[in-house]
Amino acid sequence: MIQAAYIHIPFCTHICHYCDFNKVFLHQQPVDAYIDALIIEMERTFERFPTPRLQTVFIGGGTPTSLTAKQLERLLRAIHRIVPLASNVEFTVEANPDGVSDEQLHVLKQWGVNRLSFGVQTFDDELLTRIGRTHTKETAIETIERAHELGFYNINIDLMYGLPTQTIAQLKETLHMMFSLPIQHVSAYSLIIEPKTVFYNLMRKSTLSLPSQEEEAYMYEIIMEQMEQHGYKQYELSNYARNGFYSRHNMTYWNNEYYYGFGAGAHSYMNGVRYVNAGPIKKYIQLIQQGQLPYVDTHVVSKEEEMEEYMFLGLRKIEGINKDEFFQRYGKTVHAVFNEAIALQKQDGLLEETDEAIFLTHRGKLLGNEVFQSFLGVSS
Known part of the structure; x- marks a missing residue:
């Protein structure tokens, strides 16, 4: 039985130096046509692969909050119309700390989103600039506190370590700041240099100064130790949560269970078969407009x-x-x-x-x- 769905929004207002996800600059993109295609894909998929109830929905990207409040509302309204949601569904949306307005937060809240995931990465302004993020430490703090004030009581932040020139002191200061905020879940990942990113090109030119493997391992040890001391239980290699706030959606992947994947470049795992959607946005929309599901690859899992x-x-x-x-x-x-x-x-x-x-x-x-x-x- 399929109990989880991932929905991909591939638009960004800025491309970070480390990111290799399927994404494009928002400017002059066919956003409304993409949402139309996304809605049709969900309708066709649930007709072909029905399920009684979804326990988790995760809207990621890209940057989902690069959509306007009106576009977000149209997508969320369609999800409630098409998708059979459990009464206790975990409904997550990713957001940039400097890219979400009160109007958008109100729309998310109104349509049942009950978990936010902010791509903070670090609370150090120097490092934020170095990795290509556009928000500041203060913006991140203000956004997290504002979301909590508006009734979002399940907030995740993504952190990264092993960043260029990052020191142990900078990592400890970021953790200290995080522990003072209303955050229930933390995903802490080491930086991985992926092809076709700014960092990859810098590394090839030998102009990227990264911590040593020993320093990176020490950072991981510090994170594990500090999280435990402050009441965050490590339940997966890179994930920590206060009691009752495990990511049910991510547990779907780690338990190797089935899930839907909607949108350009999304992956699905349904009834023993893995499906890959077309990545280029125009190709994805074209396949939908031709009356198809947007699969470009399928693999029966032995x-x-x-x-x-x-x-x-x-x-x-x-x-x-x-x-x-x-x-x-x-x-x-x-x-x-x-x-x-x-x-x-x-x-x-x-x-x-x-x-x-x-x-x-x-x-x-x-x-x-x-x-x-x-x-x-x-x-x-």
Whole structure:
């Protein structure tokens, strides 16, 4: 059963130096035509792949709040008309700290959005400029506090560490600032240099000054320690929440469950098949106008692939892999499929095991990609 939906808004008023998501500058883009296509895609998809109730909806980007309040309202109205929402649905919208107005926040609140995710990245003005963000520390603080005043009591912020020239002192100051704000959830990611970004080009020219791997690992240790001290439980490698505020939407991915993906470049996983939508906006709209769903690639996931995905996604969770659940899903014990990989990672001190679960050790959290790699291509 499909219980989650991601909706992609690919427009931005500014492109950040590290971002490789499917996005374009907002200026002179066919925004209203895109919303029309998005609504039609949702209608056709729910006709073809119905589900009783969605537990989570996540509108991301790009920058969803680059839409006007009127455009947001049109999209949200359509979602309520088309999508079967559970009464306790977790409904998230991403926003830039300097790109959301009171009018937009009122529209979001009116149409049932109950979780906001702000791309803060850091509370250091010097670093914000360096990574290509347009907001300031003060703007971020004011926006978070204003959203809380208007009744949004489930607020996430994204943080980044390992930024160019970032120091331990700057990271600690950002965490100190964050802990003073009404924030229930934090996603803290290390900077990854992706192709076709400003940072990638700077790195190729050897003009990008990044912290060492040791410094980046130390930053991660500081984040884990500070989060725990201030009442944020780490429940996934990069995610921390106050009690009762886990991201139910993201848990869909880490539990390797099915989800809808709507919009240009979006990915879906439905009934054992992965679908990829056309990325270019004009191509996406064209496919919809031709009466099609906008898929440009489909892949039937084999049982072997599904088991591997279950392992490397599930091990991102701090609780790890539930052995009984693995058996219920696949009719095999996890050791019958992955015994050698598990044994090697336990021997290296990266995995730990109890009667109920298999999970990363503290050292394993620091070397997670190495662990995940060990489960690929070994289940056949």
